[in-house]
Amino acid sequence: MDIVTRIEEIILLAVLQLGSRAYGVPIREHVQAMLGHRVSIGAIYVPLDRLVRKGLLTSFEAEPTAERGGRRKRYYxxxxEGLDALRALQDLHERLWRDVPQPLGAG
Amino acid sequence: MDIVTRIEEIILLAVLQLGSRAYGVPIREHVQAMLGHRVSIGAIYVPLDRLVRKGLLTSFEAEPTAERGGRRKRYYxxxxEGLDALRALQDLHERLWRDVPQPLGAG
DNA sequence: TATTTGTTCTATTATCTAGAATATATCTGG
DNA sequence: CCAGATATATTCTAGATAATAGAACAAATA
Incomplete structure (x- = not known):
């Protein structure tokens, strides 16, 4: 299992934290909240799709709800394997930053 | 200032930790030690060069030493800005992982 | 049919990765 | 002392992979 990229990390965490509400639109909003800036639609769905292809996420289409129009949602x-990838990331981060002061002092 | 990629993060940290010994070869060895596997030459020098172009690293050629042959080293x-980028990464990581148990439990 | 919600598609740009090619220094034999 | 031989290190380049933006499309209700 390869090391996940930054945006993959962020998306995996968004899916983890959204739990049963994890579909495209709220995932994007969550990512935007994390990053503090706007993120395009493609910047979410392309890596989401790749994470499914790689087996770190599963996905399924839900039945339409009677809220107000709209296409059916795809949940993630x-x-x-996705959990393992996040654990591997925790380990790597610990190894990388172990000896670095927090916060990082002046040069 | 954009968010740095994973390999850029690892290389910035390697340069930080190597201090005055930070040139290509030991940087590569340090990265390999962090990751626990071999990394190609290009996988180091290409992002290193990009980090210089982006202003997160500075570099200068040293005079040859009288150790045993070899081309002169380029130190980083x-x-x-590079320090700022690392601080920004600490912040982002804190925000991303704040509510995630460590270690991550079973699914 | 208009409106709303949401996803898929596609093209461009950027980054990653591998390793061959190149550069430049000291060492060694004659 | 000079011509390979050897050692150390970086630069270059090309193909693969990933990131990003937003138009197009799909499918539901009003």
Whole structure:
């Protein structure tokens, strides 16, 4: 299992934290809140799709709800490989930053 | 200032931790030690060069030493922008992982 | 049919990765 | 002392992969 990219990390965490509400639109909003700036639609769905292809996420289409129009949602969920990838990231981060002061002092 | 990629993060940290010994070869070795696997030459020098172009690192050629042959080394150092980028990464990581248990439990 | 919600598609740009090519220094034999 | 031989290190280049933007499309209700 390869190391995930930054945006993949952020998206995996968004899916984890949104739990049963994890579909495209709120995932994007969550990512935007995390980053503090706007993110394009493609910048979410392209890596989302790749994470599914790689087996770190699973996805399924939900039945339409009676809220107010709109296409049906595609929900996402972490697979056990996805969880493993996040754990691997925790480990790597710990190794990388172990000896770095927090916060980082002046040059 | 954009958010740095994973390999850029690892290289910035390697330069930080190597201090005055930060040139290509030991940077590569340090990265390999962090990751626990081999990394190609290009996988180091290409992002290193980009980090210089972006102003996160500075670099200068050293005089040849009298150790045993070899081309002169090119040393790298974090600029204040590079330090800022690392601080921004600490912040982002804190925001991203704040509510995630460590270690991450089962699915 | 208009409106709303949401996803898919596609093209461009940027980044990653591998390793061959190149550069430049000291060492060694005659 | 000079011509390879050897060692150390970086630069270059090309193909693969990933990021990003937003237009196009789909499907539901009003």
């Amino acid at each position: 969920k972490l697979s056990s | 150092k974090l600029s204040s």
